[in-house]
Amino acid sequence: MKKVLKFLGILVGVLLFILIAIAAWIQFGSQSTYEPQAVAFAQTTDSLTLANGRKIVENVCAYCHRGEDGTLSGNLFSKDEGFGTVYAANITRHQTAGIGRYSDAELATLLRTGLKRDGHYAGPFMMFPNLSQDDLNGIITYLRSDVPSTTPSETVHTNEHSFIAKALYKLGVFKPIAVSKEIKPTPPATDTLAYGKYLALSRYECYACHSADFQTNDIEHPENSVGFMAGGNPIHDRDFQFVVSRNITPHPEQGIGLWTKDQFEMALRSGVRPDGRLLSTAMPRLAALDADEVNAIWAYIQSLPAKETNILKPSE
């Protein structure tokens, strides 16, 4: 009997030791590093590319990266127990604090696969796997250009990942995604439905917030995401309060089936609903959209099947 107890004691001791060793490895070990995958990129500097890049950076990247000084010097992105303290980085042209040290190819790799220049994975918050080559070029060209948003800022942010986030990175649950094989050119604006679909799924990624949950989204084939465009995904606002995204299919009561295009445009650009209420800051203000883009996204959303997901109205 004594022998058995002694054996059990040793076994428990060994198991505890292993658990503590794993926990220490997660807590104190450095974040895993990865080799960059080859990503096609060709810098073009014509004015159309620059204007296109401006639209995307000011509509999409600025939502997370706009700092208090008005440049893209970065801002607090997460401060909950889930991820820990994570800042959207300083992406101004500053040589050391910003992305001055990134080559174009390194930026392209980060945007497609999520891998940073230092070999670490940036996390599952910002990946643009299906952006067209033109859009990718536009973003990089604009970030390199001399505009107020990119004015070099010295701000340096330090992230402090929670234990859970560290474990997800260390165990490889969070890791760079494979370069998509389905990269296509941007559809022409005259092909309204195809253009609208591209905007909603790849350029502005409306589906990512407006489907059921980030965890059940299908990044490679967005339309296969659970509850595609029917809302329900909890998104945090500027004050880190969670707001559930809304059903934006054409359902007459639960979606936006009774809205007019003008009302839709107002909500997208200024965050004002048809009833006059202001949408939460969890919904980006896409003020830099051009008229063709609004038309195309509207047409695409109208073409979707109406879905029944009853997301509570803001006042309820």
Ligand code: HEC
């Ligand atoms: C949903 C929020 C969000 C959006 C939208 C977003 N980012 Fe980020 N970005 C982050 C966060 C958070 C980090 C920091 C990740 C880390 O340090 O691990 C980051 C990091 C970066 C970095 C890495 C900088 C470094 O120090 O290595 C670059 C470059 C970058 N983002 C560029 C962009 C560009 C360009 C866009 C638009 C096409 C964009 N981001 C859109 C949240 C976002």
Ligand code: HEC
């Ligand atoms: C970062 C996440 C995010 C992205 C990206 C996003 N949305 Fe939203 N959106 C939300 C959230 C959250 C709400 C709910 C806000 C509220 O209830 O105040 C919302 C609300 C809306 C509404 C108002 C619906 C209603 O019934 O009041 C419309 C319309 C809308 N979004 C359309 C879009 C379109 C179109 C796109 C892409 C061009 C898009 N959104 C991209 C998070 C997002």
